[in-house]
Every structure is written in structure tokens, then in C-alpha cells.
Amino acid sequence: MRVVVIGGTGLIGSKLVTKLGEHGHEAVPASPESGVNTLTGEGLSEILDGSDVVADVSNSPSFEDAAVLQFFETSTRNLLAAEKTTGVGHHVALSVVGTDRLAESGYFRAKIAQEKLIKESSIPYSIVHATQFFEFIKRIADAATDGNTVRLAPVLIQPMAADDVASAVGRTAGGSPINGTIEVAGPEQFHLDELIRKALSARKDPREVVTDPKAPYFGAQLGERTLVPEDGATLAETRFESWLAQTPVSTP
Ligand SMILES: NC(=O)c1ccc[n+]([C@@H]2O[C@H](COP(=O)([O-])OP(=O)(O)OC[C@H]3O[C@@H](n4cnc5c(N)ncnc54)[C@H](OP(=O)(O)O)[C@@H]3O)[C@@H](O)[C@H]2O)c1
Numbered sequence: 306m307r308v309v310v311i312g313g314t315g316l317i318g319s320k321l322v323t324k325l326g327e328h329g330h331e332a333v334p335a336s337p338e339s340g341v342n343t344l345t346g347e348g349l350s351e352i353l354d355g356s357d358v359v360a361d362v363s364n365s366p367s368f369e370d371a372a373v374l375q376f377f378e379t380s381t382r383n384l385l386a387a388e389k390t391t392g393v394g395h396h397v398a399l400s401v402v403g404t405d406r407l408a409e410s411g412y413f414r415a416k417i418a419q420e421k422l423i424k425e426s427s428i429p430y431s432i433v434h435a436t437q438f439f440e441f442i443k444r445i446a447d448a449a450t451d452g453n454t455v456r457l458a459p460v461l462i463q464p465m466a467a468d469d470v471a472s473a474v475g476r477t478a479g480g481s482p483i484n485g486t487i488e489v490a491g492p493e494q495f496h497l498d499e500l501i502r503k504a505l506s507a508r509k510d511p512r513e514v515v516t517d518p519k520a521p522y523f524g525a526q527l528g529e530r531t532l533v534p535e536d537g538a539t540l541a542e543t544r545f546e547s548w549l550a551q552t553p554v555s556t557p
Pocket of ligand 1: 316318335338341400
């Protein structure tokens with residue numbers, strides 16, 4: 306199958322392009338660098354022409370409330386319209402476990418808007434809800450940092466390796482549309498505050514993690530199970546400790 310990977314230069318996108326190729330698909334990476342811009346529509350019809358599947362693993366360059374909403378709404382509208390014109394038969398999108406429970410956050414309101422457009426369109430679709438990537442842990446810490454203190458709630462989190470996320474999206478893109486959402490997650494649950502404490506200490510980061518049940522996560526209050534999947538999620542293999550041991554300290 307010919308699969309266009311929107312955001313094919315990104316963390317998940319570059320791994321996805323490789324994995325699809327290994328499984329015999331023609332994977333076409335698309336991003337502004339290669340002349341495809343989902344915000345302006347530039348290059349979209351040309352690259353989608355003759356394609357079977359679009360896998361959208363793009364992300365907004367800015368997480369500011371208005372910018373991120375504009376990114377996911379405009380780019381998803383442009384993509385779905387171009388898919389309709391060119392006859393693409395499957396739209397696959399990567400989103401986040403718990404998105405619908407996180408509407409207090411501007412980022413997640415944008416992901417809710419993205420998913421709504423997909424569900425309302427006439428293009429057959431599959432949405433993959435993944436938990437937080439191990440690679441994203443530093444960014445979670447940075448967003449919760451004030452001076453030398455990182456404030457985090459002691460809620461459950463079940464993170465996973467970006468490599469396993471790309472495998473899950475690849476399997477979905479290679480299959481038939483489910484017109485629904487599947488959940489994928491890591492093999493172990495942690496408490497968010499403890500996970501970040503462990504990750505910072507492994508990297509000799511001097512910041513202190515303070516446990517605070519009221520600390521927001523990208524603007525949203527968290528309940529005990531907001532970030533973890535329902536029973537029946539597909540569980541990935543890579544454990545946090547083995548990922549940490551294999552990952553160079555300089556990796557963000
Ligand atoms: N972080 C997490 O823990 C987590 C968990 C679950 C799901 N997700 C979802 O995973 C997805 C991918 O995240 P990621 O970390 O892999 O993203 P990333 O590394 O930041 O990559 C973003 C990609 O989007 C492309 N892009 C940006 N603006 C574009 C535009 N106007 N037109 C076309 N492409 C554009 C970028 O292209 P350039 O390289 O040219 O900028 C890049 O290829 C996101 O949708 C996110 O919501 C994230």
C-alpha cells in the first residue's frame with residue numbers, strides 16, 4: 306500500500322516511515338521540509354494522489370492554546386478535504402489516551418477538535434490513542450517546573466516507548482479502518498511524580514520533584530486514572546528501565 310505519513314520527519318513519523326517500509330509498504334514522508342504543508346494545503350493533493358492511506362502523526366510547533374487549536378483544526382480539515390478529492394480510503398491519526406478527560410487543557414481541546422473532525426468526515430478512519438512517550442518525560446518535567454521545583458500530581462501513568470507507538474500506528478495503517486479508537490500503552494504503571502523523580506535522577510538533573518495533588522498537567526487537573534487506558538488496551542513490550550538503559554543521556 307502507498308501510505309503518506311504526515312509529520313514523517315518527526316519523532317514518531319520517522320520511525321513509522323521505516324517500519325512501514327520494512328513491512329513492504331510504500332511509505333511517503335510528508336512535512337513542510339518536503340514541500341507539504343497541511344496548514345496552507347501546499348503540496349497535499351499532489352502527494353495524496355494514488356495513495357491508499359494517510360497516517361497523520363504531525364504535531365503543532367506551538368503548544369500555545371490558540372496556535373495549537375488552529376493547527377489541528379486547519380490541518381485536519383485540509384487533509385480530510387484532500388483525501389476526499391484524491392480518493393484516499395483510510396485516515397489514521399495518532400492521539401492521546403484520556404484526551405476526552407483533559408478538556409481543561411488547551412492542547413487537549415485541540416486534539417478533541419481534531420478527533421471530532423475525523424469522526425464526522427466521510428473518510429473511513431482509525432484513531433490510535435497512545436499514552437505518554439518515554440521520550441516526552443523531560444517535556445512533562447519542563448512544563449511543570451518553577452525554578453528548581455517540579456510540581457506533579459501522584460496520579461497513575463502508563464508510558465511507552467516511541468518505537469512501540471510507531472509499531473502500533475504502522476499495524477493500524479496496514480489494516481482495515483476500524484471507524485473507532487484503539488488504545489495502546491506501556492507494560493507498567495507508575496505514579497507520575499515518582500516516574501519523573503526517577504527519570505530526572507537517572508539523568509543527574511538537579512530539579513526537585515514535589516508531590517502536589519492539585520498540580521496541573523498542561524493546564525488540566527488530573528484524577529487518579531485520567532492518563533491510563535481502559536482494560537483491553539494493547540500493551541507494548543518495552544519497559545521504562547530498559548529504555549532508560551539504552552538511551553543516551555543527550556536524548557531529549
Ligand atoms: N508526546 C506524547 O507523549 C504523545 C502521546 C500520545 C500521542 N501523541 C501524539 O503524537 C503525535 C506526534 O508527536 P511527535 O512527538 O512525534 O511530533 P514531533 O516530533 O514534534 O513531529 C511533528 C511533525 O509534524 C510536522 N509538521 C509540523 N507542522 C506541519 C505542517 N504545517 N504540515 C505538515 N507537517 C507539519 C513536523 O515537520 P517538521 O519536521 O518539518 O517541523 C514533524 O514532522 C502528536 O499528534 C501528538 O499529539 C503524543
